[in-house]
Amino acid sequence: MFFPLLVLRNAFRHKLRTTLTIVGIVVAIAAFGMLRTIVDAWYAGANASSSARLVTRSSVSLVFALPLNYAQKIRQVDGVTGVGWANWFGGVYVNERNFFAQFAISESYLDLYPEFVLSDDQRRAFLADRVGAIAGRKLADKYGWKVGDQIPLRGTIYPGTWTFNLRGIYDGAEEGTDTSTFFFHFAYLNESIKKQYPGRGDQAGVFIESLGNADDAAAVSSAIDATFRNSLAETLTETEKAFQLGFVAMSEAILLAIQAVSYVVIVIIMAVMANTMAMTARERYGEYATFKALGFSNGFVGMLIFAESLGISLLGGLLGAAATFPLADVFASTVGSILAGFKVSRETVMLQLLAALVIGVVAAAIPAWRAARVRIVDGLRAIG
Amino acid sequence: MAIPVNYIARNLVARRLTTALTAGGMALVVYVFATVLMLSAGLEQTLVATGQDDNVVVIRRGSQTEVQSGIARMQAAVVESLPEIALAADGRPLISKEPVVLINLPKRSSGKPANVVIRGVTQAGLALRPQVKLVEGRMFRPGTAEVIAGRSIADGFQGAGLGETLRFASRDWTIVGVFDAGHTAFDSEIWGDAEQMLQAFRRTGYSSLLFRLNDPAQFDAVKLFIESDPRLTLEAKREKRFYAEQSEALSKFISYLGTSISIIFSIGAVIGAAITMYASVASRTGEIGTLRALGFSRAAILVAFLGEALLLGLIGGIVGLAAASVMQALSISTTNFQTFAEIAFSFTLTPGIVIASLIFALAMGFVGGFLPAARAARMKIVDALRAA
Numbered sequence: 001m002f003f004p005l006l007v008l009r010n011a012f013r014h015k016l017r018t019t020l021t022i023v024g025i026v027v028a029i030a031a032f033g034m035l036r037t038i039v040d041a042w043y044a045g046a047n048a049s050s051s052a053r054l055v056t057r058s059s060v061s062l063v064f065a066l067p068l069n070y071a072q073k074i075r076q077v078d079g080v081t082g083v084g085w086a087n088w089f090g091g092v093y094v095n096e097r098n099f100f101a102q103f104a105i106s107e108s109y110l111d112l113y114p115e116f117v118l119s120d121d122q123r124r125a126f127l128a129d130r131v132g133a134i135a136g137r138k139l140a141d142k143y144g145w146k147v148g149d150q151i152p153l154r155g156t157i158y159p160g161t162w163t164f165n166l167r168g169i170y171d172g173a174e175e176g177t178d179t180s181t182f183f184f185h186f187a188y189l190n191e192s193i194k195k196q197y198p199g200r201g202d203q204a205g206v207f208i209e210s211l212g213n214a215d216d217a218a219a220v221s222s223a224i225d226a227t228f229r230n231s232l233a234e235t236l237t238e239t240e241k242a243f244q245l246g247f248v249a250m251s252e253a254i255l256l257a258i259q260a261v262s263y264v265v266i267v268i269i270m271a272v273m274a275n276t277m278a279m280t281a282r283e284r285y286g287e288y289a290t291f292k293a294l295g296f297s298n299g300f301v302g303m304l305i306f307a308e309s310l311g312i313s314l315l316g317g318l319l320g321a322a323a324t325f326p327l328a329d330v331f332a333s334t335v336g337s338i339l340a341g342f343k344v345s346r347e348t349v350m351l352q353l354l355a356a357l358v359i360g361v362v363a364a365a366i367p368a369w370r371a372a373r374v375r376i377v378d379g380l381r382a383i384g
Numbered sequence: 385m386a387i388p389v390n391y392i393a394r395n396l397v398a399r400r401l402t403t404a405l406t407a408g409g410m411a412l413v414v415y416v417f418a419t420v421l422m423l424s425a426g427l428e429q430t431l432v433a434t435g436q437d438d439n440v441v442v443i444r445r446g447s448q449t450e451v452q453s454g455i456a457r458m459q460a461a462v463v464e465s466l467p468e469i470a471l472a473a474d475g476r477p478l479i480s481k482e483p484v485v486l487i488n489l490p491k492r493s494s495g496k497p498a499n500v501v502i503r504g505v506t507q508a509g510l511a512l513r514p515q516v517k518l519v520e521g522r523m524f525r526p527g528t529a530e531v532i533a534g535r536s537i538a539d540g541f542q543g544a545g546l547g548e549t550l551r552f553a554s555r556d557w558t559i560v561g562v563f564d565a566g567h568t569a570f571d572s573e574i575w576g577d578a579e580q581m582l583q584a585f586r587r588t589g590y591s592s593l594l595f596r597l598n599d600p601a602q603f604d605a606v607k608l609f610i611e612s613d614p615r616l617t618l619e620a621k622r623e624k625r626f627y628a629e630q631s632e633a634l635s636k637f638i639s640y641l642g643t644s645i646s647i648i649f650s651i652g653a654v655i656g657a658a659i660t661m662y663a664s665v666a667s668r669t670g671e672i673g674t675l676r677a678l679g680f681s682r683a684a685i686l687v688a689f690l691g692e693a694l695l696l697g698l699i700g701g702i703v704g705l706a707a708a709s710v711m712q713a714l715s716i717s718t719t720n721f722q723t724f725a726e727i728a729f730s731f732t733l734t735p736g737i738v739i740a741s742l743i744f745a746l747a748m749g750f751v752g753g754f755l756p757a758a759r760a761a762r763m764k765i766v767d768a769l770r771a772a
Binding site: 016059252257261264271275 | 401402405406408409412413415416423444445446447448451452485486487488494496497498499552553554585586588617638641645648649651652653655656658659660662663716717718719721724726
């Protein structure tokens with residue numbers, strides 16, 4: 001009982017200093033957690049994607065579309081159970097700041113994505129309306145859309161202003177499902193293009209295939225690509241996950257920088273904490289010498305400092321980890337739909353506590369070593 | 385009367401470990417702050433430097449980038465006949481009608497694919513961009529499957545180096561030259577013959593037009609003509625403005641994220657400074673009493689301790705900036721999500737960033753030092769002397 005009480009009394013001898021240190025650690029640990037969560041959110045799209053779906057795109061790059069008749073040929077490939085297609089629309093809603101993904105989709109597309117939950121009524125209403133559209137729950141909430149609203153989008157790839165009737169709002173079947181995408185009919189887009197630009201129609205941006213067995217992914221991908229080899233539009237087929245990770249990889253330099261910076265904050269707070277412990281120990285050399293004079297061992301004196309340092313850093317770490325959750329909620333609601341699946345992962349919390357532990361140990365190392373080695377005579381002579 | 389600066393500085397030297405730890409924490413914060421600003425400045429400079437003042441870019445109305453744009457040959461011919469376009473030495477108008485597409489290439493470092501801009505250019509296109517200089521190999525010959533690659537692409541992507549071949553649009557293209565575009569966006573592009581590109585990618589129209597004005601002041605008249613002609617669904621922008629707009633989103637993202645990170649981090653550093661200064665005040669209570677008894681005013685004490693904190697901040701700021709300036713040797717390549725294409729840019733230290741970083745460091749010292757300094761100034765002489 002004596003040891004913990006002593007550590008506790010020691011820790012709060014300088015209330016202001018200890019409080020400031022804890023506040024610093026809370027801020028640092030929370031910031032560390034937030035940065036990691038931001039990086040995680042980047043990968044959320046890839047993590048939520050199914051490995052039983054393939055994406056086929058032009059082998060040159062996504063900018064090039066594929067002929068629509070590829071759908072028939074892809075359907076004949078062994079192992080493919082369903083085919084859908086989609087075009088990136090890239091429209092602007094009111095102004096450029098309101099960015100969200102918009103796809104023109106084939107009717108079969110929704111069958112490939114069972115994780116988009118849409119009531120039967122709304123689904124029927126969407127399919128019946130040529131200029132109908134559906135939006136994810138998160139997106140609809142962000143702009144306050146209700147079923148029946150008219151949504152105008154200014155096309156950047158397809159010129160003109162396009163107005164859609166919102167016929168349904170879908171939810172995600174799982175927690176990680178992204179519900180911030182806007183879908184409308186490919187047929188509507190295709191007919192409008194054919195009217196405006198004869199010759200530009202009947203082109204799909206990507207084909208999506210569902211597989212009977214996810215283990216066939218590699219074989220089916222190469223079979224699809226082989227079908228179109230040496231044609232005018234060669235294809236590249238990969239799993240949806242690899243496709244999504246390809247997007248993440250494009251911003252990799254920035255992600256790496258954020259990750260690096262998240263560790264810098266730990267180093268900064270380590271310096272602050274080490275400073276606190278160094279000052280604390282220096283002021284108490286006299287006391288440590290007294291302990292030793294009374295017969296306590298060097299190890300005991302060292303442990304006193306370690307325990308105090310760890311106590312402060314772990315308390316800060318726990319508070320910081322706890323503060324990350326409300327912070328992440330606030331961040332997610334301000335940034336909105338850009339980052340889907342903004343959730344603090346268990347791994348992040350573990351890393352936060354580990355970081356707090358490391359801060360406590362590193363900060364105490366030198367002061368504890370010095371205090372343990374202090375000679376009784378010098379220590380008693382020392383003035384704080 | 386003021387307390388000598390010497391006294392202030394010596395106090396920092398007397399507690400070396402504490403000073404080093406506190407200044408080190410601040411240095412790290414300043415380092416992060418400065419590098420982020422350098423990154424965003426580097427990106428802006430790269431794209432702003434890309435444009436020339438008297439050049440005009442024409443793209444389809446509403447399309448924000450060249451890749452999304454499309455211009456029919458008939459429309460291009462209308463623009464080409466504008467009298468305001470400058471003439472080259474051979475008497476032909478200085479206008480380049482260019483197809484611009486993206487292709488997927490794997491990076492040399494990671495093997496991961498990224499989008500690279502392929503631009504079809506003409507003789508006029510080269511004349512319009514005097515900053516582009518061939519540094520290795522030779523120019524592509526018109527009418528052949530030869531291309532030249534920008535410095536960053538040649539270094540960063542597989543198959544894009546001199547003498548290597550790239551396969552796209554069902555053809556093999558040989559890289560016959562490497563060009564340096566003087567740290568502009570063109571460094572991240574591959575150029576070939578415009579007519580060859582149109583055929584290879586089966587395009588019937590161009591993506592963008594670039595021309596030079598006889599007189600930069602005619603821009604408004606040309607813009608009005610192009611945007612009001614019902615045959616043209618196009619818009620005209622000054623080249624400088626056009627490229628500056630393409631850096632806006634990414635550079636804002638970097639600087640917003642960076643500034644908010646720096647501000648959060650600075651809380652930690654400010655707390656470190658406050659702890660140090662409180663301890664500094666506490667251990668010198670007797671000294672403060674003596675100084676007051678000698679006749680130094682409360683204001684002088686306040687100034688002395690604030691000065692100490694500011695000095696601490698300044699040391700941190702200078703160390704942080706020095707570390708950040710080393711970053712200038714590095715360049716970074718990432719996808720600009722506005723154009724969806726790879727762009728390489730380097731960390732650029734501007735005088736503005738130096739001043740901003742030093743002010744930031746001094747502000748951290750000031751905020752951290754103010755309360756401790758105020759406590760020191762408020763002490764009563766008798767109490768302070770008795771405490772010693």
